[in-house]
Amino acid sequence: MxxxxxxxxxxxxxxxxxxxxxxxxxxxxxxxxxxxxxxxxxxxxxxxxxxxxxxxxxxxxxxxxxxxxxxxxxxxxxxxxxxxxxxxxxxxxxxxxxxxxxxxxxxxxxxxxxxxxxxxxxxxxxxxxxxxxxxxxxxxxxxxxxxxxxxxxxxxxxxxxxxxxxxxxxxxxxxxxxxTAQDFAFLHPGGTLGRSLLLKVENVMHSGNELPHVRLGTLLRDALIEMTCKSLGMTVIIDANGRLAGVFTDGDLRRSLDRHIDIHTAIVDAVMTPHGKTAHAEMLVTEALKIMEEYKISALVVVNSDNCPIGVLNMHDLLRAGVL
Missing domain, CATH: 3.40.50.10490 (Glucose-6-phosphate isomerase like protein; domain 1)
Structure with missing residues (x-):
């Protein structure tokens, strides 16, 4: 043998x-x-x-x-x-x-x-x-x-x-x-599990000047400039009251080009995704991740109680935070 x-x-x-x-x-x-x-x-x-x-x-x-x-x-x-x-x-x-x-x-x-x-x-x-x-x-x-x-x-x-x-x-x-899992996380704050159970959306989202946003009626080309400047692959669309009207993403851009829409003359309202999926600042990042996975999207708009955008969270943020 x-x-x-x-x-x-x-x-x-x-x-x-x-x-x-x-x-x-x-x-x-x-x-x-x-x-x-x-x-x-x-x-x-x-x-x-x-x-x-x-x-x-x-x-x-x-x-x-x-x-x-x-x-x-x-x-x-x-x-x-x-x-x-x-x-x-x-x-x-x-x-x-x-x-x-x-x-x-x-x-x-x-x-x-x-x-x-x-x-x-x-x-x-x-x-x-x-x-x-x-x-x-x-x-x-x-x-x-x-x-x-x-x-x-x-x-x-x-x-x-x-x-x-x-x-x-x-x-x-x-x-x-x-x-509970929450108790476990408090005893393991440095580990992946601890981060996923304790980290909130507000801790990792892009906010303030980092939040890409344009108003309804904005030319598509100007929305693209905003997307490029903020480097998040999307921009939030807000109405006159500052509330979320929709989002425009790289995916929306590709679909617009397939439809032969003129990016120089079209307004963003015609090509945006109305409303879009959202998260709240106090939400755990694991909950936000579930939404992103369920709807196969790479970014979430973070809104306040009045549905006004206050931040954006994307998959890269979760990677940097060690949640993925």
Missing amino acids: SQSSNLIRSAQRTIRLELKAVEGLLVHIDADFVRACEMILASKGRVVVVGMGKSSHVGNKIAATLASTGTMAFFVHPAEASHGDMGMIAKDDIILAISNSGMTSEIVTLLPLIKRLGIKLISLSGNQESMLTKAAEVNLNVRVAYEACPLNLAPTSSTTTALVMGDALAVALLEARGF
Whole structure:
């Protein structure tokens, strides 16, 4: 058998073993899981995640996921906790200790102090008879029959199940808190999702002197000059009261040329698109994007409550804002 075949078989075996391990978690989403969630929801403090070795990497990720989904959490390395970092943990906090064996010495060393301080402890372990699980108020069982490692030594299936259990905990808490997409955006203001959920049309639209506009009755050639000067590929048409009468775009220009309209003598009223699709300044850019996608247009006129144009938003603005 070729080396390529062996590599593929090995990878597939690993995935199957880890899938089986994750499926095995379903029976452990039980009363203990509910109790762990209720403890965290009732807590006035934070969730302090601890773990050694590979569990420290998993713990960091679980803490980050909890923190970004509405549960105050952070990671403390248990070895550092024994050398001063226990001072970071308050009485109202809850410790979530990750150890597949439940016998990790650096965590076991902390157990008497955790009990002495009266800090509540949740264990995430595969050993129900370990010192850690017996010391904890509740254990989230992540037991696996075999590691995906063929030597049954390297943490593979066990770290995967620990990570998945952490995600299950975070999502259950998220839903119990009624955590919304808007809440998520406030915790992720620098990301694409945050920008798309927080950014409003008024933050990215062209307004003031950047807004291309002409009045009804304007010669088409003058409307084209306005479009060229403002470089947005369109101009707004307003009536005598300053309200939106229509828009004239590059697409309208092409259609006008197909109709053999004389751009020097025609007035813009005859070739504009009446009214046109609009947005409001306080609208989220994601809502404006939906309108543009639904009607297959590349620009929206932004109007106020009196239907007077106050800005223009186009696809290039959304690209620059990082929404697309």
